[in-house]
Amino acid sequence: MEKETIISAINLTKNFGHFTANDNLTFEVKKGEIFGFLGANGAGKTTAIRILCGLSSPTSGEVEVAGFDIYHETEKIKKNIGYMSQKFSLYEDLTISENIKLYAGIYGISRKQRKVKEAELLQKLELEKVKNKLIGDLPLGWKQKLAFSVAIFHDPKIVFLDEPTGGVDPVTRRKFWDLIYEAAHNGITVFVTTHYMDEAEYCDRVSIMNAGKIEALDTPAKLKEKYKATNMDEVFLKIAR
């Protein structure tokens, strides 16, 4: 059975004055897929992510996210997606518990439901004992795991991860990917950007952008075959250089 399409972009174009940041992007992402969105700095990834999250309108093109139209239904899109980046995720001067409460409130989760889910989450991440600690006092690895869990706390259809693993140690980075796999396994679509090329291998499919265009889009195995490369690092260098 063909899997449900959760993101569909047809000729998505975004101009800033005379500069074309996104040039006719056409792609689909399926439900439960881990979709790697790669590209060099300045290739246009952030612009595209902002559009897909309903924060910016394209200049032209047809785009649907979680079944909603990107021009007219941005509020519905925002309710159905989660977002996490390395730079912004949680409030440093609130406790773990307060952060969860805040996000649950924003997404309109009932008090009762929040309590159940919070307990589950704290138990899974083994954070029960430190739930009243300020986020600012936690090690980076914990923060990131928590930020991810909070980003999917409202069971979004899609979660956007913008360089979620920058700077963390190699063990934590891998534990983070365990969470990503688990979320995808549970049907959440994962749309992720990264500069770690080994992480590109963990994606079901990968798109590589260069100068505003999608230059390649396929499974890591097929990309390696096509570009006669032994790993994704080589594929990336061949396309983006």
Add this chain to the structure above:
Amino acid sequence: MIEINNITKSYKETKALSGINLHVDEGELFGLIGPDGAGKSTLIRILMTLLLPDSGEAKLDGLDVLKNYKQIRKMVGYMPGRFSLYQDLSVEENLNFFATVFGTTVEENYDLIRDIYYQIEPFKTRRAGKLSGGMKQKLALSCALIHKPKILVLDEPTTGVDAVSRKEFWEMLKNLQQKGITILVSTPYMDEADLCDRVALIQNGQILDVDSPKRITDKFPRKIIQVGAQNMYKLINDLRAYKKAEAVYAFGQYAHFTGFNDEVETIELEGYLQNLGHEKIIAEEIPAGIEDVFMSLMEQ
């Protein structure tokens, strides 16, 4: 060229550095490899005389970081992690500014930066704040080099930078090394360790190991089995469930498996996975990489 003896530094209760000993030889390209919060920037700031250690001593080219800080500042080039340029000045103005501060001119040392600077020269009237990430990085490096330093220190120059620009940046560093500059560079990317002559692996304010990347991986005693199969998520879960599994981690398209006492054989893993219905199974023993070693050391 750089001597670090028993340097300790705490921020309130947090111990940022506990007894660091290191030396960097003249002309070496030396890497400080570790994640965020390991203590890399603290150590670098102490060497750059911007931060005082609680105890211990450090010397750069024989000059003490406490007593001779003025001389040190004249002979080192420092590229901090956060962008160090004046956003409102143009490319050219930034470079002239740094040259003037160090009592020199752009012309005098142009040779040293030519290969780097020519790439941004077409934009020399553009404000630094309007440059792309890669161009800012090249300008910051040019500014750090304009007074012809003996030692170049770079704090995470490639963090958040894409794979292509990272590669180009390391090529620039190699070229500078050829010109006789001693280079100390920090990075959270483990794969960059292989580009250094020697590295220190650093975690929680402590040095886990110092050596050439090759020796670090060669002397690693554990047996690593690289395992591949069609379904990665299931593969990792199944490998972890194996009774003799000590550590299982994803490594790109494969998983790396370490068994208790290194007693697990590849053939035995293959059989185990076949019984669980895995397809396209590959299991082979491989030499360790820097990341394998780092992960093993940090878990001890």
